[in-house]
Every structure is written in C-alpha cells, then in structure tokens.
Amino acid sequence: MAVLTLDTATQVASVAVGQGTSLLATMTSLVPRGHSRVLQPAVAAVLNAAGLQPTELTRIVVGIGPGSYTGVRLAVATAKALASALAVPLTPVSTLMAMAEAVVPDAGAGQAVLPLLYARRKRAFGALYLRADDGTWQALQPPEVRSVSAWAALCQGLSDEGRIDTGGLTIVHDFEPKHQVLELLPSARDLRLLQQVASELAPALFRLSYTQTLPLLTGDAVHELVPDYALPVEAEVRLTEREGNQP
Amino acid sequence: MKVLGIETSCDETAAAVVADGRTVISQVIASQIATHERFGGVVPEVASRQHIETVTRVVEQALREAGMNWGDLDGIAVTCGPGLLGALLVGVSAAKGYALATGLPLVGVHHIAGHVAAACLANDVSFPALALVVSGGHTEILEVDALFRFTKLGGTKDDAAGEAYDKVARLVGLTYPGGPKVDKLAQTGNPEAYAFPRAFLEEDNFDFSFSGLKSAVANEVAKRRQRGETIRIADVCASFQQAVIDVLVEKIARAVHTTGRRVVVLAGGVAANHGLRTALAARAAVDGFILHVPPLTLCTDNAAMIAAAGTFLLRAGVRHNLSLNAHATLSLGDWQAGRV
Numbered sequence: 001m002a003v004l005t006l007d008t009a010t011q012v013a014s015v016a017v018g019q020g021t022s023l024l025a026t027m028t029s030l031v032p033r034g035h036s037r038v039l040q041p042a043v044a045a046v047l048n049a050a051g052l053q054p055t056e057l058t059r060i061v062v063g064i065g066p067g068s069y070t071g072v073r074l075a076v077a078t079a080k081a082l083a084s085a086l087a088v089p090l091t092p093v094s095t096l097m098a099m100a101e102a103v104v105p106d107a108g109a110g111q112a113v114l115p116l117l118y119a120r121r122k123r124a125f126g127a128l129y130l131r132a133d134d135g136t137w138q139a140l141q142p143p144e145v146r147s148v149s150a151w152a153a154l155c156q157g158l159s160d161e162g163r164i165d166t167g168g169l170t171i172v173h174d175f176e177p178k179h180q181v182l183e184l185l186p187s188a189r190d191l192r193l194l195q196q197v198a199s200e201l202a203p204a205l206f207r208l209s210y211t212q213t214l215p216l217l218t219g220d221a222v223h224e225l226v227p228d229y230a231l232p233v234e235a236e237v238r239l240t241e242r243e244g245n246q247p
Numbered sequence: 248m249k250v251l252g253i254e255t256s257c258d259e260t261a262a263a264v265v266a267d268g269r270t271v272i273s274q275v276i277a278s279q280i281a282t283h284e285r286f287g288g289v290v291p292e293v294a295s296r297q298h299i300e301t302v303t304r305v306v307e308q309a310l311r312e313a314g315m316n317w318g319d320l321d322g323i324a325v326t327c328g329p330g331l332l333g334a335l336l337v338g339v340s341a342a343k344g345y346a347l348a349t350g351l352p353l354v355g356v357h358h359i360a361g362h363v364a365a366a367c368l369a370n371d372v373s374f375p376a377l378a379l380v381v382s383g384g385h386t387e388i389l390e391v392d393a394l395f396r397f398t399k400l401g402g403t404k405d406d407a408a409g410e411a412y413d414k415v416a417r418l419v420g421l422t423y424p425g426g427p428k429v430d431k432l433a434q435t436g437n438p439e440a441y442a443f444p445r446a447f448l449e450e451d452n453f454d455f456s457f458s459g460l461k462s463a464v465a466n467e468v469a470k471r472r473q474r475g476e477t478i479r480i481a482d483v484c485a486s487f488q489q490a491v492i493d494v495l496v497e498k499i500a501r502a503v504h505t506t507g508r509r510v511v512v513l514a515g516g517v518a519a520n521h522g523l524r525t526a527l528a529a530r531a532a533v534d535g536f537i538l539h540v541p542p543l544t545l546c547t548d549n550a551a552m553i554a555a556a557g558t559f560l561l562r563a564g565v566r567h568n569l570s571l572n573a574h575a576t577l578s579l580g581d582w583q584a585g586r587v
C-alpha cells in the first residue's frame with residue numbers, strides 16, 4: 001500500500017509518499033513559479049528516498065484546489081497521467097481540507113477550522129470544517145468562493161446557533177497585507193498563515209488518505225477529474241451576460 | 248523507434264504514436280474550435296481547462312488505436328513552447344507524469360520544429376534543408392541541418408502571415424477561424440483587382456513584414472465603403488493572398504539561391520493554403536529545388552509532428568529530465584541550447 005500525494009494548488013507545492021500509516025518522505029517548495037519545474041523531480045526524489053519504484057505505488061492522492069491560479073492544474077495533470085499509466089486509483093482531495101488537517105493535526109472533536117485562499121476582489125476560496133467524534137473532517141460549508149466578510153458572517157451565524165465555538169476557531173489563510181482583507185477576518189483563537197504550516201501540508205494530505213473516506217477513481221473517472229476552479233472563466237461570464245441581454 | 252507525441256500549445260489537445268519519425272501509427276485530436284468560436288478567438292483559460300479534461304483520454308486513445316502498451320514505446324515527446332503557457336503546462340505536466348510512471352525517455356519539442364517534422368511524415372526528406380514556416384504565430388525561414396538543428400535566416404518583423412489572414416478575414420466579415428476562408432474565396436477572386444503592397448521584396452534579407460499589407464487592405468475596404476462602392480470580397484481575398492504569396496515565394500527562392508540548399512520544406516498552419524502550395528510548387532519547378540509539403544491533415548497543430556520531431560531528437564541523443572518546463576515564448580536557440 002504505497003501512497004503518493006501531490007498538491008500544487010497554492011503557493012506551496014507538496015509531495016509525500018508513505019505506506020500504510022507510515023509517512024516515508026515529503027517535499028515542500030514555496031516558490032509558486034517553480035511548481036512546474038520541481039513537482040515531478042520531487043516525486044522522483046521522495047520515491048527514491050523511500051526506496052520505492054513508481055510501479056510499486058498503489059494509489060495517487062491529489063489536491064484539486066480550489067484555486068484559479070494555473071498551478072492548480074500541474075498536480076492534477078501529473079496525477080492523472082501517473083494514475084492512468086500505473087493503472088492505480090486516483091483520489092481527489094480538497095486542498096482546503098488538507099490545509100485544515102495541516103494547521104491542527106491533533107485537533108480534538110468539535111474543533112472548527114476555516115481555511116481561506118485569496119481569490120481577488122476581497123473574496124476567498126474557503127470551506128468550514130469541523131472535526132467529528134470519529135476524527136474525520138465534516139464540511140459544515142463545502143468549498144466555494146465568498147467575500148471575506150461573508151465568511152466572517154457565516155462563522156458568526158454558526159456560532160450564534162451554537163454549532164461552532166468561534167472562541168476555538170482556527171483560521172489558516174494566504175492573505176497578504178496588500179489585499180486589505182486581514183481586518184475583515186472573523187475573530188479566532190488561532191490565526192495562521194499558510195506559509196507557516198507549509199511543511200505540514202504533505203503529511204496532512206498523506207494522513208487524510210487513510211483517516212478520511214475519500215473517492216477512489218478508476219478508468220474513465222480518472223480522465224474526467226478536473227481541478228475545483230470554484231470560479232468561472234471571466235470571458236464566459238461576460239459572454240453569458242451578453243447573450244442574456246440579447247432580445 | 249516508436250514515440251508518443253503530446254501537443255497542447257493552443258486549441259487542440261492531441262496525442263499520436265509515430266514509428267521511425269515517418270509513419271503515423273495512430274493520431275487523436277480533440278479540437279476546441281467549436282468552444283472558442285463562441286468567443287471569436289482562443290480564450291487561454293478556457294483552452295487550459297479543456298486540455299486538462301481531455302489530455303489523458305486522448306493519450307489513452309492514441310495508444311489503444313496503435314494497439315500498444317507503454318512498454319512498446321521508446322520515448323515521449325511533448326511540445327514545451329512556444330504557445331499559451333497554461334495550455335502548454337497541461338501537456339508538459341502530463342508528459343512528465345507519464346515519463347515518471349514508465350521510465351521512458353522524455354524530450355521537449357519546440358512547436359516550430361514539430362511543424363517542420365510534419366513534412367517528413369509523408370515525404371522522404373533529406374536534411375540539411377530550408378524550411379518556410381508560415382502559421383498564425385510565425386513566418387520564418389530556417390535552415391535545418393542533418394542533426395535536426397535549426398538556424399534562423401529570417402522572420403517577420405511584425406505580424407505573422409497567418410495573423411494577417413485572420414485580420415483581413417475579420418475586416419471582410421468572415422468569422423473565426425478566418426484564414427482558410429480567405430484562401431477558399433481567393434480561389435474564385437481576381438488577384439489583380441487591387442494593387443496591395445509587397446513588403447521587403449526589395450531588401451536583401453529574409454525578413455518579412457505584413458502589417459503594412461494588412462493596413463493597405465483595411466484602407467482600401469474603408470475607402471470603397473465610404474464611396475458606396477460594392478466590394479467584391481473574393482477579389483480582396485485574392486489580391487491580399489497574392490501579395491502574401493509573392494513575398495513568401497520570392498524570399499524562400501532567394502534563400503535557396505543564397506545558401507545553395509536544394510531542399511525546401513513548407514511548414515505551419517498556412518502550409519495548408521492552396522494558393523501558397525501551388526505557387527511554391529511552380530517556383531520549385533522553375534528554379535529547380537525540391538519542395539516537400541506536409542499532407543493537408545498534418546499542417547494544423549497535431550501530435551504526430553511532435554512525435555516525429557521527438558524521434559529525430561532522441562536519435563540525436565537529446566533528452567530532457569523531469570524539470571522540463573513550458574515556455575510561452577521560446578526561441579529555437581534557447582531550446583536547442585537546452586534552456587527549457
């Protein structure tokens with residue numbers, strides 16, 4: 001049971017290989033423009049470090065975003081090729097769930113995490129996860145794009161309903177001061193930058209492969225896998241608007 | 248030697264298996280033209296999204312149609328530039344994934360080298376040769392040596408010939424992709440109806456310029472429309488096309504004369520142009536050079552040409568490692584120097 005994980009959806013590229021529940025080797029890079037160049041050499045390196053041949057892999061796990069940045073496709077294209085050439089199942093995982101697992105690896109039941117990735121115009125790709133009693137992550141809000149203020153409102157609402165404890169909320173994000181959205185974030189006990197937990201992403205993806213019930217894609221389903229873009233192409237939006245305006 | 252080719256530089260997702268750089272064993276092309284027609288041109292993000300949806304399926308189909316497994320192949324060739332960056336990255340990432348999984352040698356192919364190799368898929372081309380590359384993005388005269396290395400003798404200073412075709416097409420109201428429609432209309436028009444300029448014909452080099460020609464066509468059309476005259480679109484197309492062809496034919500004939508090379512390969516999307524093929528063949532007969540044109544089906548972007556070019560490179564000992572990257576702009580020089 002040798003599992004390879006890869007994710008290039010954010011500024012962090014991460015690769016891990018492990019067997020069963022043992023993590024064997026990881027690689028992390030924080031140079032977004034370098035993802036394309038380092039991803040496959042990193043896969044070769046972790047396999048080499050683990051003493052494994054690519055043909056010994058039994059499963060590929062890939063972070064599918066969300067993200068609109070072109071990087072989201074690098075790992076997905078590579079993973080699809082690997083899975084189809086090796087004829088092994090392919091497991092898509094939300095990069096946001098990997099971020100949640102990375103930021104609070106030993107979270108107890110009831111821990112809520114809000115991972116956010118900046119999506120321009122004061123919006124963010126995000127999701128709200130809650131650690132269940134069985135140790136898995138439950139999505140109280142599945143991945144989508146909202147304004148940062150709407151994410152804050154969502155957290156407040158769930159807190160008012162008593163479904164999450166905002167005092168115990170953990171937020172992990174990739175916002176930069178120039179985006180001017182830091183002040184819009186909901187109040188949280190724990191606020192962390194993605195870069196601070198970068199090296200935890202690879203182990204997190206690997207852990208999710210055996211703690212979380214995730215799809216195992218084979219055959220045509222491997223070909224059909226696409227990244228979770230969460231946002232439509234702007235040209236398509238404009239075209240639909242134009243067509244909608246026609247009499 | 249059997250090589251798998253992958254091409255995703257623009258709006259076709261393509262894979263092919265080619266034997267010995269000569270025989271197309273299988274080829275699959277998923278065209279996105281219908282998708283981009285709605286936008287009136289290629290939208291890069293839309294193209295990238297389609298490529299990733301299609302790329303592994305197209306590769307699997309190419310292998311299946313060839314009746315082959317990965318173990319039957321000797322290498323993987325992929326377009327690494329120039330082209331749309333996001334689109335190229337899908338093909339390059341997938342190709343690296345396949346190379347990693349199978350251990351097959353990987354080679355990144357310059358898109359233009361691929362177009363030149365297309366002519367070898369039907370003809371017994373012996374290098375060294377000259378190549379006239381004419382496409383939406385390129386108008387170049389290249390010298391190709393026996394090891395499939397390229398030296399640029401000249402190129403366009405502004406618009407590529409194919410670009411001028413598309414602009415003229417839009418000007419006379421033909422929809423995207425307009426180039427082939429101009430060629431078709433030109434066959435019924437009078438090439439002497441309008442006197443459009445032939446740029447750079449008098450200069451002693453192998454460079455081209457088509458922006459003046461494009462403006463001349465625009466001015467002529469505007470002038471006649473203003474006067475309320477009816478414009479025969481077929482005549483505009485024929486006169487424009489004749490101006491392009493005169494320059495291309497004259498320049499490549501000069502290159503033959505200057506370099507002493509007797510073999511000319513026509514390459515690129517505009518190599519499918521009927522008028523250009525006819526005029527070049529006529530000039531080849533008069534000047535006594537050998538002209539090789541790709542089959543019509545291999546003029547536009549395809550993966551068989553990438554596999555063929557990849558075969559020549561692998562034979563010459565070229566291969567790339569897993570850090571191969573995609574490049575939106577990539578000169579033949581940088582590519583040949585291994586700066587990929």
Ligand SMILES: [Zn+2]
Pocket residue numbers: 358362382515516547548
């Ligand atoms: Zn092309």
